[in-house]
Amino acid sequence: MTVKAYRRKLDIKNGRVDLSHGSGGRAMTQLIADIFHQALDNEWLRRGNDQSAFDVAGGRMVMTTDAYVVTPIFFPGGDIGSLAVHGTINDVAMAGAQPLFLAAGFIIEEGFALADLKRIADSMGEAARAAGVSIITGDTKVVERGKADGVFVTTTGVGVVPDGLDLSSDKARPGDRVILSGSIGDHGVAVMSKRQNLTFETAIVSDSAPLHRLVAAMVEAGGPALRVMRDPTRGGLAATLNELAHQSNIGFRISEETIPVKPEVAAACDLLGLDPLYVANEGKLVAIVAPEAAEIVLAAMRAHPLGRDAAIIGEVVADEHNFVQMTTGFGGGRIVDWLSGEQLPRIC
């Protein structure tokens, strides 16, 4: 007579991740089944392999990977899980590509609450479903207490580039227009407002969102007139424009007045001594577009909910110094330079 071993249910409400959840035994299998498979369920995951097989179409593919270590893990407008889905979808989409599949890796610190892990996995599942992209393989590791900060997530994405499209950061040419898809600084300020030691309340939520559908509309409108796309995440709009200026060996002239910043974000930045140009975004893109197509692409963007506030903020100029020059809202001129180190609040 065989007796089926009693399996204690995972205590998601009060339980914590311990080292056995990473040891390859029953506990790990249970963690993966009860949290990750349940949240991310799809036909590929259900087969339970260490990899997933899928058919590929002809043409060009893109692949990208990104690691997420955001603190705090939960912030207004998102969490590390939804961010890991959106961020990698966006990196795929910045090639003009449509994302097909994601893979996810988790490094979990011993003692992490199972309820939080479930909340993150559920959020990833929800974000992936809303974006129409499946997470088809993954990995979990548990490390000893103190060896990680709660949970780290990595996601890898693959996607397909439509025929005739070849976006690259070295393709900006003098005369091209710079289009920004919406207001800057929302994500960074939302996260900072939640950080430890910083007790101030704002109604600001992260702009974390998947941009591939907005990109599809732009590709349809602009096609090969799209030269470069970038999502201005860490380092903000300033870092993105400086990177592009160097990679294309050009300069930019932008106008501060045309750059959308929400009043509450501007106010929070004032309070903290930050410049929104350097604050991270997770649902915005910058497109460099051939001048003749700029208005068409802009119209297509404004017709999409994630590009409603899109604006042409300037143009590409020839510049051997690769300066990003800005006319300030005040009427003067300045450089928008790289940030030296992390942007830290000023004391007076």
Added chain:
Amino acid sequence: MKLAEEYRDGHLAGALAARIAHEVNPAVRYHFMEFCGGHTHAISRYGIEDLLPANVRMIHGPGCPVCVLPVGRIDAAIRLAERPEVTLCIYGDLMRVPGSHGNSLLKAKAAGADIRMVYSTLDALRIAAAEPERQIVFFAIGFETTTPPTALAVKLAAAKKLANFTIFCNHVLTPSAMQSILESPDELGRVRLDGFVGPAHVSTVIGSRPYAFVADEYKKPIVIAGFEPLDVMQAILMLVRQVNEGRHEVENQYTRAVKSEGNEKAKADMAEIFELRESFEWRGLGHVPYSGLRLKEAYAAFDAERRFAMEDIPAEDNPACECGAILRGVKRPADCKLFGTVCTPETPMGSCMVSAEGACAAHWTYGRFRDRARAAS
């Protein structure tokens, strides 16, 4: 924040610029120093120089507290933070200030020192209360603006009998530094100063009276101004008028925040806790008499320099650094051969490159495109 936006209006700026251009005497060159880093930042950030006539030149003064902190004080703080029992609480912009041998608090933190960034002195007090087994030292720095919060922290620590809380006091005084600039010896070179844009936040604390000597003894106009770009423009117009009319007075543009007597409560707190040091070293200015503060004897128990027997660590600035001349307006940042070569905001050599409020860092970060135009013309 509609309030702030109103002080950044481009149309009003254009009107003020036209008024300044109309009122300046084309035969006269106007040299004005904005003392405060906050003004330097506003001038650079908003491109105010582009709105001024060519014969009005702004000289960026030494009013950036982290910039003027001497290397030796940073070295001393690093040595203190390396003690295993010490937690050093600092304001964020101190992190990258270079000490000797390329060291900084940021690097000391990476090497294992317990250095924590705080946003207020009260954060440091909270840490002290929560972790009684650790020695919590607050790195107190700044002009009269940040001195009252430090005074408050010491008073609260005394009231709560917090035995594990001390401060490393580096507070300095604005009027003493202004006097030092006005008295600077001729061998350092001297540019004619025609007036000062006076401090904003500092003046909310000390009021406008302490600047009377600038107008009375040194016969220089001074206009206290807010940190918004329109404040600065209006102050420049007021300075131009004083010069044109041969006046030298203390005027207050920042009436929405500054009273002539300042903030009595804050001044009383400062006077209760602190006393003058006979001399304090400023990066770029050297030793300036009666320009720094230390804790009074009655509060000696909260003085980190005494508790940890901290010693002055002599340290030299790079001899090629022109910060001293730049702070006095004798040279421009681009005149220094270190500028933009070995000295950049990533690897600052001199005080003016340390924070975005410093003359060199502001010029590098916001204004260096003008050097190209200057070279071409």
